[in-house]
Amino acid sequence: MCSAAAHVKARCPVYPGSDTHRFPVPDHTVDWDTDCPQYSPVKYTAPTVLNKPAWADPEIGSFSPQFNSIDGSVDRRSHEGSYRVQNGKPLNPHGRTGLEGRGLLGRWGPNHAADPIVTRWKRDSTGQCVHHTNSQLPVLQFVSIKRLDCGEWAIPGGMVDPGERISQTLQREFSEEALNSLQASPSQRENIQKRIAELFNSAGLQVYKGYVDDPRNTDNAWMETVAVNFHDESGNSVSELPLQAGDDAGQVSWIDVDSSLALYANHLHFLETVAKERNAHW
Numbered sequence: 280m281c282s283a284a285a286h287v288k289a290r291c292p293v294y295p296g297s298d299t300h301r302f303p304v305p306d307h308t309v310d311w312d313t314d315c316p317q318y319s320p321v322k323y324t325a326p327t328v329l330n331k332p333a334w335a336d337p338e339i340g341s342f343s344p345q346f347n348s349i350d351g352s353v354d355r356r357s358h359e360g361s362y363r364v365q366n367g368k369p370l371n372p373h374g375r376t377g378l379e380g381r382g383l384l385g386r387w388g389p390n391h392a393a394d395p396i397v398t399r400w401k402r403d404s405t406g407q408c409v410h411h412t413n414s415q416l417p418v419l420q421f422v423s424i425k426r427l428d429c430g431e432w433a434i435p436g437g438m439v440d441p442g443e444r445i446s447q448t449l450q451r452e453f454s455e456e457a458l459n460s461l462q463a464s465p466s467q468r469e470n471i472q473k474r475i476a477e478l479f480n481s482a483g484l485q486v487y488k489g490y491v492d493d494p495r496n497t498d499n500a501w502m503e504t505v506a507v508n509f510h511d512e513s514g515n516s517v518s519e520l521p522l523q524a525g526d527d528a529g530q531v532s533w534i535d536v537d538s539s540l541a542l543y544a545n546h547l548h549f550l551e552t553v554a555k556e557r558n559a560h561w
């Protein structure tokens with residue numbers, strides 16, 4: 280599983296939100312199976328995590344998590360199969376990162392997220408699908424949010440809560456970040472749920488499931504996600520709902536899907552898969 284340049288962002292020199300410098304890990308020492316006697320990762324767990332918020336584990340020693348299994352309500356299994364545990368700590372399945380501890384991540388081992396990619400066809404004022412002048416292919420649009428933490432445009436994804444099914448996370452995160460359901464009245468919220476239920480209850484097209492090369496990753500904690508495309512083919516389901524940014528999102532908008540977009544994490548790669556699968560402009 281560990282190939283040389285398996286992860287790049289997970290080796291970014293300065294750990295996000297801190298002045299902590301990772302121990303440098305050149306490509307040829309990423310793999311745990313490559314001997315690296317001089318390897319001396321920096322220890323760092325963010326104060327926000329050490330403060331024991333509800334979403335974070337305690338330090339190892341004060342509790343013994345059941346790795347590679349469902350541990351109470353926390354799913355500690357990786358989408359990529361079994362991972363190693365060394366001295367009681369899980370090892371990043373994609374290799375060394377230059378930093379041990381959990382950094383900004385709450386869970387030891389995999390930290391599960393889910394990314395709902397909601398799409399529709401771009402239409403002109405008469406309702407006709409718009410085709411791109413270069414590719415002649417129909418243009419897809421997706422719901423994108425501007426993240427408050429880093430200011431980058433992204434898919435409105437988020438962390439899977441303990442005990443939550445991924446299908447619930449996909450729908451909840453979309454409602455919170457793109458439809459601002461957290462600020463809605465109970466009756467408005469019910470209306471939102473009704474309007475999106477049909478789309479989100481459809482099977483969706485799974486475009487990715489696995490490890491994410493994320494700058495928050497460490498030797499002992501890493502991001503994984505499941506990205507699913509829900510497509511409003513006729514344009515009369517979610518497309519008709521007014522978008523309103525909420526929770527971790529500063530702005531929300533329908534954005535044309537195109538290879539020149541700059542997006543957070545590996546979200547552009549997810550959109551490429553969606554565009555190709557749906558035979559849309561890329």
Ligand code: BGC
Binds near residue numbers: 435
């Ligand atoms: C984000 C997801 C993203 C994941 C991995 C989560 O914090 O909400 O959109 O895919 O991190 O980078």
